[in-house]
Amino acid sequence: MIAVVSAPTNLGLRPPVRGGVPGAGKAPEALREAGLHRLLQSRGALDGGVVLPGRYVDDDGRRPAGRVRNEAAIVDHARRLAHRLVEIRRAGDVPLVLGGDCSLAIGAGLATRVSGGGGLVHLDGHTDFRHPGNSAGIGSVAGEDLAAAIGLHSPAMSDIDGLSPYFAPERTAHIGCRYADPHVEELRALIPIVVPADDVILHGGARAAARVRATEGLESGYWIQVDVDVLDPVHMPAVDSPxxxxxxxxxxxxxxxxLAPHAWGAAVTVFDPDLDPEGVHARTVAAIVAEGLADLGAARTED
Structure with a gap:
């Protein structure tokens, strides 16, 4: 059974303006208003509760070098989210996390490491692969989550409780970046599957999913991390980096x-209701989640 967890964190995002607060933390309730919870519950989904983040702080100009914004709060939220995900997984249910920003991948990674393992399928319009080894501008984990997930970020982000890497690079796939992404070639050298958005558009999602299922280490299951900026801005402008x-x-x-039937869980991230005053794009996200993830975990729960 799907268990819906709200994780309204915005801790990993840069501020929209100096001293401002990103709107992605409002996404779970905007999706509820758009009817997503009603759709999921009509199919038997459970309420998995809420994992609240700490307070967002814009500390640019005051943050020590090498640290990300809201670092301690991100670690705390990741641990608490992981605890909730482990509880759901051990009960035999399938967590669907509504974020929030991409830092949720860290909590999912911690949960993966302590509850039976699995791979990562990272769906994003960007590789999110900025890290201290390729950039002097680290600071926003929402643009660095894939690097953190496979152990390449700072120890504070990549090695919480000595559990690095949260996902083994050889059990990781990325789908959806643009060909011009600055880190795509570095990523190709480290993980077995990198499928840009153009390939999905040309050949369909089923082919990309088949590659995932045929890859050693991913055939036994994975976490799906979906950043809705994988959509074209024509369809989804309500994100921080269209x-x-x-x-x-x-x-x-x-x-x-x-992809969904063989996943043990999924997170949907980075939708920003502040950029969607009429609620039009919330309804788009709700429809995609309700249809695309309707069979989340179905093959695994049957097994």
């Missing part, structure tokens, strides 16, 4: 539907 060349909603639905 980038042209992304998927259409039906293409994302097809990709998710092919």
């Amino acid at each position: 980038d042209p060349g992304g998927l259409a909603p039906d293409e994302l639905v097809g990709l998710l539907a092919a």
Whole structure:
């Protein structure tokens, strides 16, 4: 059974303006208002509760070198989210986390390491692979989560409780970046599957999903991390870093539907209700999640 967890964190995002607060933390309730919870519960989904983050602080100009913004709060939230995910997984249910920002990948990674392992399928319009080895500008974990997840960020982000790497690089796949992403070639050298958005558009999501399922270490299950900026801004402008060349909603639905049955859980991130005053894009996200993740974990729970 799917258990829906709200994780309204914005801790890993840069402020929209100096001293401002990102709106992604409002996403779970905006999706509830758009009818997502009603759709999921009509199919038997459970309420997995809320894991609240600490207070967002814009500490640019005051943060020590080498540290990310809201570092201690991100670690605390990751530990508490991991605890909730482990409880759900051990009860035989399948967590669906509504974020919030991409720092949720760290909590999912901690949970993976302590509850039976598994791989990562990272769906994002960007590789999110900035880290101290390739950039002097680290600071926002929402653009660095994949690097943290496979052990390449600072120890504070990549080695919480000595559990690095949260996901083994050889059990990690990325789908959805644009060809011009500055870190795509570095990522290709480290993980077995990197599928840019153009490939999904040309060949369909089923082919990308088949590659995932055929890869050693991923065939036994994985966590799906979905950043909705994998969609083209024509369809989803309500994100902090829109980038042209992304998927259409039906293409994302097809990709998710092919991946979802073999996942042990998923997170949906980075939708920003502050950029969607009429609620139009919340309804788009709700429809994609309800259809694309309807069979989340189904093959695993049957086994």
